Amino acid sequence: MPIVVLVVIILLVTWSSIYTVPSDSVAVVQRFGAYLKEVPAGLHFKMPFGVDEATIVPVKRQLKQEFGFTTPGGTDPYQGSQTRDSRQETQMVTGDLNAALVEWVVQYRIATPQKFLFEVRNPSATLRYVSESVMREVVGDRTVDEVITIGRQEIESEALTKMQALSSKYAMGISIDQVQLKNINPPLPVQESFNEVNQAQQEKEKLINEARRDYNKVIPLAEGEKDQRIREADGYRLKRINEAEGDVARFSALLAEYSKAPEVTRRRIYIETLEDIMPGIHAKVVIDEHTSQLLPLLNLNANRNTTSEQL
Structure with a gap:
């Protein structure tokens, strides 16, 4: 029995000490709940029995949040609108007091794992609120024609800048890569x-x-x-x-x-x-200047035959 117990203890220690970090992630190690270090991808060891706790953070993976729609098969619970009405978050009022249904996507990465885990409670949900607030502000500064037609690129650029500024201000540890508008329609x-x-x-x-x-x-x-x-x-x-x-x-x-x-x-x-x-003259008549009469010298029959042939 002591040998069996020793083997079991060794197995438990080994099982709770070894962990693997995927290639697109890092692990944030906490000792007794306090931040200790970050470890890169690969096979690592930690203190067993809950002394050290490793949290996997996908820092190299591009994440996204969708507003107004949800892509089927998503694993991130904050990718789409699950707890709120998706139509409600897309209903916005433009600067000329018209209504529009705006759908958009925010693509981001986790830039600082320590801030992402410890500075803000539930940073993914906070990012959704920040994104919706910024989008309502940007859309509210423009007319409905600009929102639906010619102002899409300008809205995306301004929303990206303001979202990144608020993310840095709140120290969420998030880097926003792109804000992309999807369907923009008037109310039904x-x-x-x-x-x-x-x-x-x-x-x-x-x-x-x-x-x-x-x-x-x-x-x-x-x-x-x-x-x-x-x-x-x-x-x-x-x-x-x-x-x-x-x-x-x-x-x-x-x-x-x-x-x-x-x-x-x-x-x-x-x-x-x-x-x-x-x-250019076909018929030529040469006469003596002393001749008194011209008629005897002309061949009238020849002229008549020529005229008949022409007729």
């Missing part, structure tokens, strides 16, 4: 009317975008045609100017040559003019 009695207003706004934006699309399609085309017409006019202007200047230069050169030899230049001009005109 006016939700149908609000949806109609949203649809009207979306239709308005759609028509504006279509008008801008047509504008961007027509105006650049007109601008391009205008630039093309202007360039064509400039080109025609330059062409006429160059042609006129060329004619002037040609006439000036011709006048200089004519001044030197008028008779030769006149005959040369006459011959060059005939060279340009004669190829």
